[in-house]
Amino acid sequence: MKELTQNLYNQRQSRTGPKLKLWRYAGLLLTYRCSAACRFCSYSCSPQAGGLMPHEIALQAWDSLVQLAGPEAHIHITGGEPFLYFDHLAGLLEEAAARNYPPLNSLETNGFWVQNQSEAREKLHFLNKIGLQELAVSFDPFHAEFVPVESVRTLQTLAQEILGPHRVKIRWEKYLENCPSVEVFLAPQNRTGLQKMLKEDRCRFTGRAAESLGPLAAELPLEQIQKQSCQNVFLNARGVHIDPFGNVFCGQCSGIILGNLHQKPLELLWETFDPPNLPFWAPLFHSGPAGLLPQAAAGGYQPRHLYASKCHLCTDLRRFFFDKGSFLSIIGPEECYCIEKC
Ligand code: SF4
């Protein structure tokens, strides 16, 4: 387990000053490919998106997280839709078990694969045997555009029977009983209903969510967002997401590449992460996305009247820079920026 003083940023802080926390979790995006293309995806996953995380990269991340956080290391696997590559996933979990890594804490799915009950049972028995701690099933009006509620209900029943109820989480269970159609929320006369739902369900306006829902949920003028820095988000992130190509994102900040596991192991990325001294990260650290506005405006960016959140502004600006080819090593990959194919 690392000491806080092993991080470059922390070494300059006083004893009581704010510190960069140790990363204790890693979310491995097995693939960007998904059976769905939800409007509030915080990446831009879809059936056309690609990528498949090689076992070596996933195992390297798993090992590094144990070096960083010791027994508190928490690994979850997400996507995209990991069950699209179940054999690859199963092979990875078997290799992790053979190396005596701590068991997988959580596996996220949208439940699309529960069409054949005996196949579904087989998969769940495997996950039970391998020691999965929690199956996290995503469901809400946006997922319901692509996955029938009956599939999710069936998965809930089978998973509770095989894994036990305490190892199954549905996010959000309230919609299993009554799931209003997404059209209800998207109706122009129901702006307030949409805004309320997005707040309650903690929608993060990055990736496709920023592009497809951000403008509909926008109610904050730029002046309000200009006061919001990202310092605490970076220092308190407590973990990272890692994409199929080895790109590492701080916490939930999809599409801002902190480093790549093909070039540097995770523990070294943590040790050298010093956001106020890194290009692109420094303005975010001090002033939030508004800190990037002068450079964007000089290149022709036209601010909107209203934004849904600072992450909406951030994604809008990054999309602008992405299209211009600026900050190429930091703003990417294209799977986070809703290119035409997604
Ligand atoms: S939100 Fe989840 S289920 Fe929906 S497109 Fe994104 S990864 Fe797929």
Ligand code: SF4
């Ligand atoms: S504004 Fe950007 S950097 Fe800040 S928390 Fe949101 S996505 Fe992350």
